[in-house]
Amino acid sequence: MSGYLLLNQAYAQQKPPAEQELQQVQSQIKKTEQQLRQQRRQLQQAEQKLQQADQALADASLKVRQTSTRKQQLEQESAKLTLQQQQLQQQLAEQQQLLAAQLKSAYSMGQHDYSRLLLNQQDTGQLERILTYYQYFNQARMRQLAKINQTVQDLELVVAKLAEQQRLLQRELQALEQQQQQLTVARASQQDSIKQLQALLTEQGNQLSYLRQNEGSLQNTINELRRLAELSKDMAGLGAGKGKYPWPVKGQLLQRFGQNRQGGMPARGILIKGVNGSNVQAITEGRVIYADWLKGYGWVIVLDHGAGFMSLYGHNQTLLKQPGDRVTAGEAIALVGASGGQADAGLYFEIREKGEAVNPLLWLARP
CATH class of the missing domain: 1.10.287 (Helix Hairpins)
Structure with a gap:
């Protein structure tokens, strides 16, 4: 009898290979989940x-x-x-x-x-x-x-x-x-x-995921702003001046509309090189419907121009206007910066028509 018990104990100590592999996989999953949680915490802290x-x-x-x-x-x-x-x-x-x-x-x-x-x-x-x-x-x-x-x-x-x-x-x-x-x-x-x-x-290899999160955050914000934009009946939109609007800042075009960004995502706007602290100007008259910090885009200001048109100005150093303010064409609304994770000073600029991003270069005058 004692020999039978010893045999069972020996069997228990030597588990089948399948069970051992399962335990190893489960242990690896837990370790990976812990690493992911730690990476998320590090990323949140960095943000x-x-x-x-x-x-x-x-x-x-x-x-x-x-x-x-x-x-x-x-x-x-x-x-x-x-x-x-x-x-x-x-x-x-x-x-x-x-x-x-x-x-x-x-x-x-x-x-x-x-x-x-x-x-x-x-x-x-x-x-x-x-x-x-x-x-x-x-x-x-x-x-x-x-x-x-x-x-x-x-x-x-x-x-x-x-x-x-x-x-x-x-x-x-x-x-x-x-x-x-x-x-x-x-x-x-x-x-x-x-x-x-x-x-x-770079270490986590999350550029694409990060960009997608940022893009989703921006799109959600734009969707919320569309309701506010539709309330503006006293402005005619951008249609009449297509191809004639002044650039919000003067500088080299660093990124074109639709061009792949880091991580392979297509750009919904353009990136213009700028000088830190210089004025960002409204391309035409409008009303400020958003002025706050947005993940991935830094300090962002959005103008409603009526008829479903909005212009968005991102990566600013600081904002000079508040939601509800009316602005005139050429008025300074922000200062050029590198907020939101940019390495160099520049302005991210979008034009949206009924919530959809359109090529800003078709609306701006040729430099």
Whole structure:
């Protein structure tokens, strides 16, 4: 009996090859699933870091633009005050010359011996004329002195305002320098996040899957926006200007419509090389119906032009408009950047007709 038990134990320890292979497969499946979960977590972390870096860069860029605009306004105000100061100084010099001329005339009249004329009662008409002249010159001198005093006071106010403007300008310049440093740090952080994401995608071999996810995310967003776009009855669409619209940015065409992107997916728009921080302009009038960060496309702004037409601007550094804003043709709506995972600065541009992507080059004027 004891020998039978030992035989069963030995059999149990030596499982059939099929069972051993099954266990190995199951173990490998679990290991693979763990690796996939880890890869997904790494990819999500990389995407979150990229979004945070894009957000920091967008905030810094917007602050730089606002401070630069404020600096320009202060410089214009300072220039106006400087011109006003010069004009007041010129007025003061003219008033002083006029007062000197009046004093010279009064001195000349004084040569007639005013006291002797008062005692001389023979020519009362001449006396009355002299008194009138003296009264006129005295009043003129008083008015001129009042003008000079007022001009001096105005000049002092302008000089004080100019000094205050210069102080504010200096403060804005210091803030601008600090923001430029923050912008540099944010841009470096963004580039590091982009490299990390691209390296991770290359390592995992998920470029195609990633692009498909991004494309699906964009298409879902466009489908949601179509309902909003159909509400615009006051705009005529893009049909009338086909082939004549200005480019949203001036630059080299890096990717054409339909051209295979990395991973083999056809492009639904075009990619235009741009300069970091330069203006992205609306191709024509429209209404902002989307302005937010979108996976794979970074900071995206979408304009509704009516009649089912929309234009989309992606990979921006920062957005200058909000949903609901009306924009005019050529108005700056964003700044060129490399958000959403781009290695270099550029603008991704699409035109959609009733939700379907169309070739933008057929609508834009020849460069």
